[in-house]
Amino acid sequence: MHRGYQTLLAVLIGAAALASGCLGPAAAADEVAWNLTLAGDPERVLTHPEIRALPAVEGYGYSVSTVGIKYGPNRYRGVLLTDLVEMAGGAGADDLIYVSAQDGYLWVFDAAQLRGEEFFTFDENLHEIPAPTLRVILAYERDGEPLAYEDGGPLRLVVITESPDVITEGSPWVKWVDRLEVHRG
Ligand SMILES: Nc1nc2c(c(=O)[nH]1)N[C@H]1C(S)=C(S)[C@@H](COP(=O)(O)O)O[C@H]1N2
Numbered sequence: 426m427h428r429g430y431q432t433l434l435a436v437l438i439g440a441a442a443l444a445s446g447c448l449g450p451a452a453a454a455d456e457v458a459w460n461l462t463l464a465g466d467p468e469r470v471l472t473h474p475e476i477r478a479l480p481a482v483e484g485y486g487y488s489v490s491t492v493g494i495k496y497g498p499n500r501y502r503g504v505l506l507t508d509l510v511e512m513a514g515g516a517g518a519d520d521l522i523y524v525s526a527q528d529g530y531l532w533v534f535d536a537a538q539l540r541g542e543e544f545f546t547f548d549e550n551l552h553e554i555p556a557p558t559l560r561v562i563l564a565y566e567r568d569g570e571p572l573a574y575e576d577g578g579p580l581r582l583v584v585i586t587e588s589p590d591v592i593t594e595g596s597p598w599v600k601w602v603d604r605l606e607v608h609r610g
Pocket residue numbers: 489490491496526528530576577594595596597598599600601
C-alpha cells in the first residue's frame with residue numbers, strides 16, 4: 426500500500442476513534458500516527474510523540490492566502506524548524522531546506538528564511554509592514570488543541586510572532602508536513 430494512503434488511513438482511524446469517544450484529547454495527542462522523515466545520512470524518522478517531546482516554542486500565527494483570505498490569529502505550539510534542521514545534520518549558509526507533504530507541495534527555505542528573515546509581513550488591512558522577529562515552527566497544537574487535519578495537521582509549518590496582529594504570507598505554511606531534506610549548496 427502506498428505510504429500516503431497508509432498515513433491517511435491512520436488519520437481517519439484516529440479521527441473515528443476520537444469521534445466515537447474512545448480517546449480523550451490527551452490520549453489522542455499521544456497516539457497520532459504521523460511520522461516526519463529527516464532525509465540525511467543516515468535518514469531519521471521521528472514519530473509524532475517524539476516530536477512533541479522536543480523543546481517547544483509558542484507564538485501567534487496569522488496568515489493570508491494568495492487570494493487575500495486571512496486565517497487567524499491563533500496561538501501555535503511546536504518545534505523550531507532550526508532544531509529539526511540540526512537533527513538532520515545542520516545547514517550551512519549555502520544549503521537549502523526542502524519541507525514537503527504527500528500532496529506534492531514543497532517549500533524551499535534558504536538560510537535567511539530559516540532565521541525568520543525575508544518573509545513579507547502585513548497589518549490587518551493587508552498593508553505591508555516591516556517584519557518584526559519571526560520564527561518558523563513545525564506546529565502540532567493550535568489554541569491548546571491538536572492541529573486538525575483540515576487545518577493542515579497533524580504537523581504544519583507556521584510562521585510565528587510575539588504579537589497577534591502581524592500577518593504573514595500563507596505559502597510557506599506547508600500543511601501535512603512529513604519530510605524535511607537538507608540540500609547541500
Ligand atoms: N501541503 C500543502 N500545504 C500548503 C499548500 C498546499 O497546496 N499543500 N498551499 C499553501 C498555500 S499557497 C497557502 S496560501 C496556504 C493556504 O492555507 P489554507 O488552506 O489553510 O487556507 O497553505 C499553504 N500550504
